[in-house]
Amino acid sequence: MYQYDDYDQRLVEERVAQFRDQTNRYLAGRLSEEEFRPLRLQNGLYIQRHAPMLRVAIPYGMLSSTQLRALASIGRDYDRDYGHFTTRQNIQFNWPALEKIPDILAELAQVQMHAIQTSGNCIRNTTTDHFAGIAADEVADPRPWCELIRQWSTLHPEFAFLPRKFKIAVSGGPHDRAAIRVHDIGLELRRNEANELGFRVFVGGGLGRTPMIGEMIKDFLPWPHLITYLESILRVYNQYGRRDNKFKARIKILVKALGIDEFRERTEKEWAHLRNGESTLTEEALQQAHRFFKEPERITDIDTTDYEYQRQHDKAFARFITNNVMAHKAPGYCAVTLSLKHPSRAPGDITSDQMDQVANLADQYSLGELRVSHEQNLVLSDVRQDQLYQLWQKLDELKLASPTIGTLQDIICCPGGDFCSLANAKSIPIAQAIQAKIDDLDYLYDLGAIDLNISGCMNACGHHHVGHIGVLGVDKKGQEFYQVSLGGSATENASLGKILGPSFAQDDMPRVISDLLEVYVEQRHEDEQFIDTYQRIGQKPFKERVYAQNHS
Incomplete structure (x- = not known):
């Protein structure tokens, strides 16, 4: 690293x-x-x-x-x-x-950490896939590109006081695990027909008060021009972005107002002055960035006989593998996700003692490294399969082995009204009430992959707009209520959820979620996930169930 x-x-x-x-x-x-x-x-x-x-x-x-x-x-x-x-x-x-x-x-x-540019109207921390560098489906490792963006953007004098905050995300391949289409700039590494490496560039995505899916501004940007093209986009935004109204100051508003074709034309005009200039990336600069992310010294010829036996004969371990363990590009290794969604804590919270213990596990089982996911979990990125059973037992003792990654229990949730001065309503109690209501593992596994995202206000720190089920806290005459939306997605098929109808009282939310799940189970086709069923049957059956007379 x-x-x-x-x-x-x-x-x-x-x-x-x-x-x-x-x-x-x-x-x-x-x-x-x-x-x-x-x-x-x-x-x-x-x-x-x-x-x-x-x-x-x-x-x-x-x-x-x-x-x-x-x-x-x-x-x-x-x-x-x-x-x-x-x-x-x-x-x-x-x-x-x-x-x-x-x-x-x-x-x-x-320890080589900081808090620079994690807030304010500047270029924020660049994010990427938490499986970067180990995922088998990668076109290329996105981390060196993130590092080059970090070096360029840190304390950049021209972009220190933008019209509003600015977020960049990079995906290493066709399966988007970095939610790039809901960022101000999203970058997808890809190869063209000549097998040359470059980026598909999206601009104008974002959530908050006015959610939008980013639009493609360039289908293929050769990698040497990454920084100059990013700078061109930022210059257009810095010049034409609104500063008179913070609710209309994000780049997504400018892209929408101008239209993507006009925004692209202005960017290309700006790029004409920067292209092939001093910020053009060289092979030397790229190799320097790659040197920071060398392949670790992994062993070969790992004996997985015991691992396969344990998987077949321990049902709880098998469940953990199915949901929390991802295949690795290196034979005999895997990536293990540690759930930070225990019902006794707010999603994403971890105690200091647990952090120390996870650090010890990273040294013992993951070459001293780990990752943070945008789903608010931790990942041990280089675990040998012959050591996985032992690691699982230790994680279970720490209450970090909940086998629910990707299920309804794996809720994304902002701090909400318990902490944030901007929030309209509490979000943590809603997450905990839903977890308590739907806690049967067999039922969770039968439901399959469902993204449930909760935000305490329109700033959408919980990404409710792109949840398969999204929950937004709203204020109604001083009372906390919750608006539900369906059909959102943050993947390569990104979409914004559609509001179901009038908001619900806090005590009603577990019942509402339960009703939505009942409709899904009744209507789904074989092997069809929640988002697929919703897209096929539409919102009407869900709406009719949750607003039925006997629930009023």
């Missing part, structure tokens, strides 16, 4: 010292709240409902065991003994004291 060079380390340490001085001046009254706000935001610091919240970057979702132990220590020493992994592969601490933030940043710098 990426290791800081002297320049990186110096930049991050200088940034910590700079923010320490800014924080001290603010606390002493020498900086106003208005002056301090943009400074704290570009260092990942929000003021939430109850306390400051610090968002820490995890570039391309990769963590070392050393870094995870440092996060555990921060949670223990500065927070309430836990951290919260987000849908953009970051981690948030919800209870740090403002005056301690510089100390936290200094500790992060010691």
Whole structure:
């Protein structure tokens, strides 16, 4: 994984010292709240409902065991003994004291981590597939490209104060596990007919108050021109994006207003000044980025005899394999997803003790590395199959082995009204109530893959727009209610969910979800998933069931 060079380390340490001085001046009254706000935001610091919240970057979702132990220590020493992994592969601490933030940043710098540009109107942390570099279906490993984007975008003076926040995601192949079509820019690695490597480029995606699916602006961009083309898009946005209304300031609004053809034309005109310029990538630059992501030293000729026996004779272990284990490009290895969706905690939460224990497991079973997924789970990326049974037993002891990845229990959920000052309603209790209502594993497996996403407000941090079932917290005369949508998807066949009808009271939500599932089970064809059934039969049968007279 990426290791800081002297320049990186110096930049991050200088940034910590700079923010320490800014924080001290603010606390002493020498900086106003208005002056301090943009400074704290570009260092990942929000003021939430109850306390400051610090968002820490995890570039391309990769963590070392050393870094995870440092996060555990921060949670223990500065927070309430836990951290919260987000849908953009970051981690948030919800209870740090403002005056301690510089100390936290200094500790992060010691393990090559930071909170730079995790908030504010700038280019945020670039995200990618949590199986990057190990997935068998990859066209190419997206991580070196993410690193090149990170280097270009970090503290870029021209894009430090954009009209609004800006998010870029990269997918390594045709199966999108990075939700690229709901980002401001989405990049899909692909090869053309001449077998040359490049990108399909999408622009103008995003969720929030006005959700949109990104439109393709370029079918094939040769890789040397990646940075210059991104810069061209950003320049068009920086010049023409709206700054008079923050609700209309995202690039998706500009793309919609101009139309994709006009936006493409303006980008091409800008690119004419940048193409083949000094930011054009060279083979040397690409190889340098690739060197940070060398193949680890894996063993060969792994004996999987015991693994196959255990899989056949232990039903619980077999369930875990079916849902939480993904095939690996290296024979004899697999990737293991650790569920952070235990009903006793908010989705994405993990205690400091668990972080320490997972770090130990990463050292013992996964070559010292792990990943963060945008579904708010953790992944051990290089597990030998002959060690998987032992690992599973240890994960079960830590309550991290729930065999429910990809099922209805694997809920994506924002912190909601329990923490966020922007939220209209609580989201965590809804997730927990649904988990409690539908907890039979046999029933979950029979239902198959269902994405249930919950947001506490229209900012859509829980990605409710692209859930097969989406839930949005709304305020009705001071009361918390929940709007349900159906048919969303964040994959290569991305779509936005359609609102079912009037919102529901909190106590009614488990029944509503149960009704929706009953319709699916009654109407589905053999081997048909929830999203397929919905697309075939439409919304009407679901709507009729949940709003039936006997439920009113």
